[in-house]
Amino acid sequence: MHELKYCPRCHSTFECKAGNILLCQCNTVILSEREKEYLSNNYDDCLCAACLNELKLILKNTSAGEEIEQS
Numbered sequence: 001m002h003e004l005k006y007c008p009r010c011h012s013t014f015e016c017k018a019g020n021i022l023l024c025q026c027n028t029v030i031l032s033e034r035e036k037e038y039l040s041n042n043y044d045d046c047l048c049a050a051c052l053n054e055l056k057l058i059l060k061n062t063s064a065g066e067e068i069e070q071s
Contacts, residue, residue, distance in 0.1 A: 002015050002016065003015070003016045003018070004016075005046055007046075007047050007048040007050075008043055008044070008045055009043070009047050009048075009051040009055075010048065010050065010051050012048055012050070014046075014048040014049070016046055018046075025048065025049040026046060026047075026052060029049055029052040029056065031056070032059075034059060035055065035056055035059055038055070039052075039055070
């Protein structure tokens with residue numbers, strides 16, 4: 001089942017396809033363990049693919065203990 005969701009980071013809408021994860025927009029974003037840990041510690045729901053990619057870039061350019069500014 002597909003669900004219209006709001007990204008908790010940028011507040012845009014996107015279609016979550018958790019019922020068929022291979023077709024979901026988030027499936028195109030490959031996350032490292034550090035990125036997954038950051039997301040689970042800071043968000044309670046799915047983010048849009050644009051925010052996932054943006055956070056990947058931000059995390060790539062920050063050290064492990066550095067604070068990341070929330071949008």
